[in-house]
Amino acid sequence: MEIKFTFEEKEIQKVVRRFAREDILPIRKEVDRQGDLPEGIKERFIEMGFLRSPFPEAYGGVDGTFTGLVIALKELSYGSMIPAWMLFENFMLAYPLLRYGSEFLKDTYLPGLISLETIGALAFTEADTGSDPTQLKTVAERVKGGWLINGSKRFITNSGICNHMILFARTGNDVTAFVVQSDKEGYKPGKRETFIHSAAFDNGDLYLEDYFAPDDHVIGEVGQGFEILLQTEAVGKIAFSAFFIGLAERALDLAVQYANTRTHRGKPIGGKFQMTQWKIARMMVRIEAMNAYLFHVCARVDGGKEIFTEAALLKLMVAEEVKAVILDAMEIHGAYGLSQEYEVADLYRTAIGAQVIMGSLDIQRVIIARGILGKAHYSHHS
Ligand SMILES: Cc1cc2nc3c(=O)[nH]c(=O)nc-3n(C[C@H](O)[C@H](O)[C@H](O)COP(=O)(O)OP(=O)(O)OC[C@H]3O[C@@H](n4cnc5c(N)ncnc54)[C@H](O)[C@@H]3O)c2cc1C
Structure with missing residues (x-):
């Protein structure tokens, strides 16, 4: 399969690639530690x-393509996850607003989110569940002119x-999606998390205490929240997978550089040891396969096709393959692969986040298996 980018997509790739490699990569450690870009670079x-x-x-x-955004996310994360993550979190609110929101919600929130003037978030997970919407305990109760939301959320980035943010709460037996504003009464951030793979990200508990959401802050219909969550997460998994492929590409480049320069009895290990060549080849196979599938799924999004199962497949594939690629890169680095001073160890720490964020791998397996069980035979769609 040949991936054909449009002129605009190729331009995005060229510009982001240069920006990520020339401006972000040299200051990656500082950017990752601070969780932000330095002044000047951030404005650009x-x-x-x-x-x-x-x-x-x-x-x-x-009026461009989803593929264009995914190209930008992948190229940025080659330099650092931080700028890619800023785009991603805003996308996770902007996408459901565009697809399901009223004109009022789109006019009010989209321009700020798209220009990064405002910061967005998505809040679904709670202390007792991240996988099962039927166990949500946060409740929205009908009151005059809107809804009173009470409950707590956990692990909420930003x-x-x-x-x-887009926040999901129970409304009777259903789930409803609301726009929730952090500057309103009843919005209370709690304890902050420090994950091993992303210490700089803001993430933590959130309490809603008699938070009032007016009727016009409901996204879509009352009771449509489960569908909105599934569709948003599906597209989100694709965008999210792009970051991790960017990390894998960086790991391959680091492994090649190392294999070309580390010597054994005067000869570079890359040229000398077939075991090293085998690892490099295996890394490339994995990266090529991930890229081919990523852009195949992106083309389906841009073509308005269903991607629910494909997104789960991509996420599962990327979480497993990226980890394998980075482990090969670490092995090629020998003991230096475990050193805090070497970038490849940071890449591994970041990559393990892929197995949980945006849904556990078991849930992806359930979605994929349900898509095929009951069918007479496997047939690849065109
Ligand atoms: C860095 C980070 C950022 C995050 N950001 C956000 C955010 O911004 N917003 C947000 O809402 N959430 C966020 N999360 C939460 C994340 O989405 C959840 O942690 C994830 O969905 C898993 O939920 P859980 O931890 O409750 O695990 P659980 O749902 O309790 O799952 C525990 C185990 O049981 C398995 N399991 C559960 N149900 C099934 C099933 N039906 N079939 C088979 N196996 C099953 C799981 O695979 C897993 O192994 C974030 C998490 C992290 C680590």
Whole structure:
């Protein structure tokens, strides 16, 4: 399968690739530690407007493609996860607003999110569940003119720094999606998490105490929240997979550089040992396969096709393959692969996040298996 990018997508790739490699990569450690880009570089990053690609002009977008955004995410994460993550979190609110939100919600929130003037988030997970929407305990109760939300959320990225988020709460037997604003009464961030793979990200508990959401802050219909969550997470898994492939590409480049320069009895290990060549070849096979499937699924999104099972498949594949690629890169580095001073160890720490964020791997397996069990035979769709 040949991946054919449009002129605009190729331009995005060229510009982001240069920016990530020339401006971000040399300061990667500092960016990852601070969880932010330094002044000057941040302004340029915001001006480049990579999140505009899949959104309509009417809301500050450019009527481009989802593929364009995914290219930007992958290229950015080659330099650092931080700028890619800024785009991703805003996308996770902007996408459901565009697809399900009223004109009022789109006009109010999309321009700020797309231009990165505001910070977005998504809040589903609770202390007792991250996988099962039927176990949600956060409740929205009908009151005059809107809804009163009470409950708590856990592991919510950006919940301490965002301006607004999409939040899922029970409304009777159903789930409903709301826009929740952090500057309103009843919005209370709690304990912050420090994950091993991303210490700089803001992530933690959130309490809703008699938080009032007016009727016009319901996204879609009352009771449509489960569908909105599944569709948003499906597209999110694709965007999210792109970051991790960016990490794998960086790991391959580091392994090749190391194999070309580390010597054994005067000869570079890359040229000398077939075992090293075998690992490099295996890394490349995995990266090529991930890229081919990533952009195949992106083309389905841009073509308006269903991607629910494909997104689960991509996420499962990427979480497993990226880890394997980075482990090979670490092995080629010998003991230096475990050194805090070497970038490849940081890549591994980041990569293990892929197995939980945006849904556990078991859940992806359940989705994939359900897609085929009951069918007479496997047939690849065109
Ligand atoms: C860095 C980070 C950022 C995050 N950001 C956000 C965020 O911004 N917003 C948000 O809402 N959440 C966020 N999360 C939470 C994340 O989405 C959940 O942790 C994840 O969905 C898993 O949920 P859980 O931890 O409750 O695990 P559980 O759902 O309790 O699962 C525990 C184990 O049981 C298995 N299991 C559960 N149900 C089934 C089933 N039906 N079939 C088979 N196996 C099953 C799982 O695979 C897993 O191995 C974040 C998590 C991390 C680590």
